[in-house]
Amino acid sequence: MDRETEKQRWQRNFADLLQELRVAQTGVQILFAFLLTLPFSSGFPETTVFQRDIYVVALLAAAGATALIISPVAFHRALFRQGRKPELVRFAHRMASGGLALMLIAMVSSVLLITDYLLPRPLAFVLSGVTAVWFLSFWAGLPYLRRNWAEDDDETDSVPED
Incomplete structure (x- = not known):
């Protein structure tokens, strides 16, 4: 079996990371687009101050996640x-991790916003916590x-087959 060179390993790591980012990017862009349109919907003026504050948190977190991802x-x-693939992979890893953290905040605050609009606030907090x-x-x-x-x-691979 041929061993990959260090350059090949960095290239593979970067390609793997880009594939992961494509998945995350699609999700955060859909959420961000939804949040951008929400204030223009007919029910938005009926939201409470708390719901508008949560909306701003979700919107800014989604925007931040989009930027990082x-x-x-x-x-x-x-x-x-x-020839700076190692630096690029390390940077991309940090940005992807930060983007996922902000995406988590955007997702949970979006769930809180919608559930608080539809359900009693204590239940909205519980459902958002579960999320x-x-x-x-x-x-x-x-x-x-x-x-x-x-x-x-590795342990499984070393076990002889029957």
């Missing part, structure tokens, strides 16, 4: 063909608990 593309353009736990479970908890999957795979 798209920023690796601009960074790549600035560094194109300069936050749900996202954190899959975006942080599970990856943290399974961060050593490669080691588990």
Whole structure:
């Protein structure tokens, strides 16, 4: 089996990261577009001060997430063909992580905004809390608990087959 060079590894890491960012980018752009149109809907004037405050949090978090998740593309353009792929991958990783954190805030605050508009506030807080736990479970908890999957795979690979 051929071993990849360090340059190939950085290139693969960057390609993998871009694929991940494409998925996140689509989600945050759809949410951001929805939030941009919300104030122009007929029911928006009926919102409370609390709901408008939550809206602003969701809108700004979605805008921030969009900026962070798209920023690796601009960074790549600035560094194109300069042989700085390791720097680009490290930057893109930090921006993707920050973008996901802001996307979490945007998602949960959007859920809070909508549920507070439709349901009693205590229930809206509970549902938003459950949403936050749900996202954190899959975006942080599970990856943290399974961060050593490669080691588990190595053990499985070394077991002789029947």
